[in-house]
Amino acid sequence: MLRRLYDWTMSLAARKSAEVWLAVIAFVESSVFLVPADVLFLPMALAKPERSYRYALIATVASVLGGIAGWALGYYAYETVARPILEFYGKFDDFEQLRNSIHGEWEILLLFLVTSGLAHLPPIKVVTIMAGAIGINLSFFVISAIVARGARFLLLAWLLRRYGEPIRDFIEKRLGQIVGVGAAVLIMLGIAYKLLAH
Template sequence: MLRRIYDWCIDAAHKPYALWVMGLVSFAESSFFPVPPDVMLIPMSLARPERAWLYAVLCTITSVLGGVVGYAIGALLYDSVGHWLIELYGYGDKVEAFREGYARYGAWIILLKGLTPIPYKLVTITSGFADFNFWQFIGLSVIARGGRFFIVAILLNRYGVFIREQIEKRLGMWVGIGAGVLVLGFVIAARAF
C-alpha cells in the first residue's frame, strides 16, 4: 500500500493537476487539515528535482494564504470554529497560556513553530485569537514557511537522486520516520502550546 501511494505521488508530479492538489493540501494544512504538504512536496520534488523550487514557491504561497484563513478563524470565528478545531487537536486547555506567550514572544513563536513539524494551523488560529499584528504575521509566515519549504527544495534539488534511491530501498522505514516526526510535532505542540 505504501508503495502504491508513493508511486502515485511520484507519477502525479507529471500530471497537470499535481500543482493544484499540492497547493490545496498546503493551503488546508495551514488552516484546518492535519496532513502537511510534505507528503506531496517530497515525492514530487524527487520525481522532478528541477521543479523543486517551483514546488517550494507554491507551498509557501498557499501555506501563507491558508494561514490567513487560519488567522481569520482565530480572529473572527474563535468562539465557534476556532475553538472547535483547537479542541479537536486536544489543545483547548492550553490556549490561554499560549495567548499570554504571544504577548511577549509572538514573533519568535511564529518563526520557530513555522519551521517545525508542529501543526501550523495551531499557530495561525492562535495568532488571530491573540490579535497578533496581521501584517507582521504575514511577513513572519512567509519567512518561516518559505524557509521550511526551501530547505526541502535545496536538499532534494541537490541530492534528489541519492535521496530517492535511499527512500525507495527502505520506503517503509522512511514513511515510519515521517509519521513519527508528524506525531512528534503534535506531542511537542501539546507540551509547548
Template sequence: MLRRLYDWTLSLSAKPSAPYALAAVSFAESSFFPVPPDVMLVPMMLARPDRAWFYAAICTVASVVGGLLGYLIGAVLYESLGTWLFQLYGLTEGAESFRHSYAEYGHWIILLKGLTPIPYKLVTITSGFAEYNLFWFVVLSILTRGARFFAVAVLMSRFGPSIKGIIDRHFNLVAAGAVIVIVGGFVAFRYLF
C-alpha cells in the same frame, strides 16, 4: 496503503493538476487540515527535481494564504470553529497558554513554530485569537514557511536520488517516522504550551 499513496503522488507530479493539488493541501494545512504538505511535496520533488523550487514557492504562497484563513478563524470564529478545531486535536488547554505567550514572544513563536513539526494551523488560529499584528503575521509567515519549504527543495535538489533510494528501500520505516513526527508535533504543542 501509504505505499500506494506515495506511488500515486510520484505519478501525480507528471499531471498538469499537480501544482493545484499541492497548493490546495498547503492552503488547507495552514488553517484546518491535519496532514502537512510534505506528504505531497517530497514525492513530487523526487519525481521532478527540476521543479523543486517551483513546488517550494507554491507551498509557501498557499501556506501563507491558508494561514490568513487560520488567522481569520482565530480572530472571528474562535469561539465556534476555532475551539472546535482545537478540541478535535485535543489541544484546548495548550492553546490558552500559547495565546498568552504571544504578548511577550509573538515574533519568535511564529518564526520557530513555522519551522517545526508543530502544526502551523495552531499558530495561525492562535495568532488571530491573540489579535497578533496582521502585517507582522504575514511577513513572519512568509519567512518561516518559505525557509521550511525551500530547505526541503535544497535537500531534494542536492540529495534527491539518494533520498528516493532510501525511501524506496525503507518505505515502512520512513512512513512510520513521518507519522511519529506529525503526531509528535501535536503532542509537543499540547504539553509544551
C-alpha cells in the same frame, strides 16, 4: 484514520493535478488540516527535482494564504469555528496553555519562524489561529509567515535537489529534531537577551 489520510495525500503526488493538490494541501494545512504539505511536496520534488523550487514557491504562497485564513478564524470566529477545530484535533488544551504564555508579537514571531514554521511544533494551524486570537498585527503576521514557510519549503527543495532520494529518509526522521535543537538555542538566546536588556 490518520494513516488513510496520509496514504491518500501521498497518492496525490502521482496525479497530473499534483501542483493544484499541493496548493490545496498547503493552504488547508495552515488553518485546519492535520497532514503537513511535506507529505505531498517531498515525492513531487523527488520525482521532478528540476521543478522543486517551483513546488516550493507554490507551497509557500498557498501556505501563507492558508495562514491568513487561520488568522481570520482566530480573530473573527474563535469560539464558533476555531475552537471546535482545535478540539477535534485534541489541541485545544495545548492551545490555551500556549496562548496564555504568549504576550507579544516577538514571541509569536519566534514561535512561528523557528518552531512551527520549520519544525511543525506546535502544528502551524495552532500558531496561525493563535495569532488571530491574540490579535497579532496582520501585516506582521503575513511577513512572518512568508519568511517561516518560505524558508522551510526552499530548504527542503535545496536539500532534495542537492542530495536526492538519500536525504528523504533523513528529512522525514531527523529534520524536526535538528530544527528543534536550533529552536531551543534561539529561545534561550532570546530569553538571555531579554534578561540582559532589563
